[in-house]
Amino acid sequence: MTPLPASITEDDLHAHVDGLLPPARAAEVETWLATHPDKAAEIALWQRQNEALNALFPPANDEPVPDRLKPRQLALRSRGVTLGWPQLAAAAVVILAIGTGAGWALREFDRPSESAGLIASAVTAHALYVNENRHAVEVAAADRDHLVSWLSNRVARPITPPDLAPEGFELVGGRLLPGDYDAEASGPAAQLMYQNAANDRVTVYITAALPDAKAAYEFASRDNLDAFYWSNDLITCTVVGNLPEDEMKAVAKKIYTQLTWRPDAART
Amino acid sequence: MDFLDEIETCVPALRRYARALTRNVDRADDLVQDCLERAIRKRGLFRPTGPLQAWLFRILVNLWRNSLRSERRRGEHVAYDALVIEPSIPAPQHGRLALGEMNRALDKLPDDQRETLLLVVLEGVSYEEAAAILGIPIGTVMSRLSRARATLRALTGTGDEPRLRTVK
Numbered sequence: 001m002t003p004l005p006a007s008i009t010e011d012d013l014h015a016h017v018d019g020l021l022p023p024a025r026a027a028e029v030e031t032w033l034a035t036h037p038d039k040a041a042e043i044a045l046w047q048r049q050n051e052a053l054n055a056l057f058p059p060a061n062d063e064p065v066p067d068r069l070k071p072r073q074l075a076l077r078s079r080g081v082t083l084g085w086p087q088l089a090a091a092a093v094v095i096l097a098i099g100t101g102a103g104w105a106l107r108e109f110d111r112p113s114e115s116a117g118l119i120a121s122a123v124t125a126h127a128l129y130v131n132e133n134r135h136a137v138e139v140a141a142a143d144r145d146h147l148v149s150w151l152s153n154r155v156a157r158p159i160t161p162p163d164l165a166p167e168g169f170e171l172v173g174g175r176l177l178p179g180d181y182d183a184e185a186s187g188p189a190a191q192l193m194y195q196n197a198a199n200d201r202v203t204v205y206i207t208a209a210l211p212d213a214k215a216a217y218e219f220a221s222r223d224n225l226d227a228f229y230w231s232n233d234l235i236t237c238t239v240v241g242n243l244p245e246d247e248m249k250a251v252a253k254k255i256y257t258q259l260t261w262r263p264d265a266a267r268t
Numbered sequence: 269m270d271f272l273d274e275i276e277t278c279v280p281a282l283r284r285y286a287r288a289l290t291r292n293v294d295r296a297d298d299l300v301q302d303c304l305e306r307a308i309r310k311r312g313l314f315r316p317t318g319p320l321q322a323w324l325f326r327i328l329v330n331l332w333r334n335s336l337r338s339e340r341r342r343g344e345h346v347a348y349d350a351l352v353i354e355p356s357i358p359a360p361q362h363g364r365l366a367l368g369e370m371n372r373a374l375d376k377l378p379d380d381q382r383e384t385l386l387l388v389v390l391e392g393v394s395y396e397e398a399a400a401i402l403g404i405p406i407g408t409v410m411s412r413l414s415r416a417r418a419t420l421r422a423l424t425g426t427g428d429e430p431r432l433r434t435v436k
Contacts, residue, residue, distance in 0.1 A: 010410075010414060011395075011410050014410065014413055014414065014417075015395070018388055018389065019392070020394055020395065045421055046417050048365050049365065049389075049417060049420050049421075049424075050389050051365075052365040052366075052370040053288070053370065053374075053385075053386065053389045053390060054389065054390065055367055056288070056367050056370060056371055056374075057284055057287055057288040057386075057390055058284075059280065059281075059284055060280040060281075060283040060284045060287070063280070063283075065276075065279055065280075065283075066297065068297070068301050069279055069283070069297060069300055069301055070276065070279075071272040071273075071275040071276050071279075071304055071308060072272050072276075074301070074304050074305055074308055075272055075308050
């Protein structure tokens with residue numbers, strides 16, 4: 001007869017069944033159980049309970065994971081509601097009336113939320129700076145070379161301010177802004193500001209492309225501000241303003257054409 | 269490893285536990301989705317101290333408790349038509365507890381005992397980890413475990429001969 005170990009506790013028995021005891025201790029428990037058939041029967045039952053639970057709820061490791069449980073997709077989708085400006089983001093998402101009103105190259109209708117955060121950021125930045133006079137921009141258009149190289153470096157994309165002179169708009173300058181706070185992949189944003197003779201202002205908010213690098217087109221409207229958003233494999237761009245609809249479309253189209261133009265279609 | 273990739277590796281374990289808690293595949297995935305969304309939203313504000321998986325389980329458990337509470341307030345019931353008894357589950361063999369019986373018994377366990385037992389048995393976490401995930405002292409983990417096993421024993425019998433099931 002083996003002498004009983006000093007202290008086999010109820011906790012030890014549970015840990016034994018759950019495989020949580022170190023081998024030496026487990027051996028002691030086994031030895032003790034050999035002389036305690038009542039307890040041995042009880043923990044044999046616990047073991048069967050464990051087996052039954054494991055059979056009822058088998059591991060899900062081999063099952064395909066639906067898209068809605070893929071963290072990367074969720075991260076993209078959740079951007080719009082993580083800005084800390086829920087009402088703004090909600091407005092941007094809800095009011096994304098895509099297509100009919102914006103007849104320029106609007107193609108995809110079902111992916112509003114990836115871009116909602118960026119659109120919200122662009123609209124907020126526009127509203128924040130558009131009424132500034134002396135501080136509307138960080139670097140003025142007079143210092144254009146510096147503006148271009150600085151923003152291009154920080155956004156890590158070649159950013160050439162579109163020429164909107166035919167539409168009556170001149171570049172005021174630009175500034176660097178945080179991108180969507182929750183979209184780490186999009187990095188910082190460049191905001192370019194334009195102004196016409198009537199002192200109407202339009203801003204262009206540019207970030208590096210989202211991880212999916214897919215083409216997308218959206219139109220959002222909030223209060224008096226319209227936002228045209230598009231993305232391609234290089235950048236995302238949101239044009240924000242409160243011009244009459246036709247003028248806004250013409251400006252947005254011009255910006256789109258210039259920013260997506262590529263020599264030999266080969267720039268990477 | 270990137271934060272999102274790291275989360276992704278935890279998804280199967282979260283789904284398994286969620287299915288055991290909810291006993292409904294769709295509801296389980298809803299719960300996991302809520303959990304993941306919350307984790308992704310919080311990542312900038314909160315650096316989880318322990319292992320990421322424990323943090324995710326903690327979020328999942330809290331969401332589940334909240335949903336149980338609000339459900340009780342509304343007096344709703346879960347439809348049992350959609351029980352997670354997958355067709356692929358092997359029929360009970362000699363010496364095993366009948367799964368249907370176990371499933372019904374599990375349903376009668378108090379919530380706190382069920383969440384504790386399932387966490388330990390299905391996910392293989394240590395009692396310390398279980399205590400951290402559930403936000404309770406380790407002594408409470410042990411007493412819940414003990415009561416859960418005793419309750420299941422009372423509900424499913426002792427596993428002695430009358431309880432043996434033959435293969436269908």
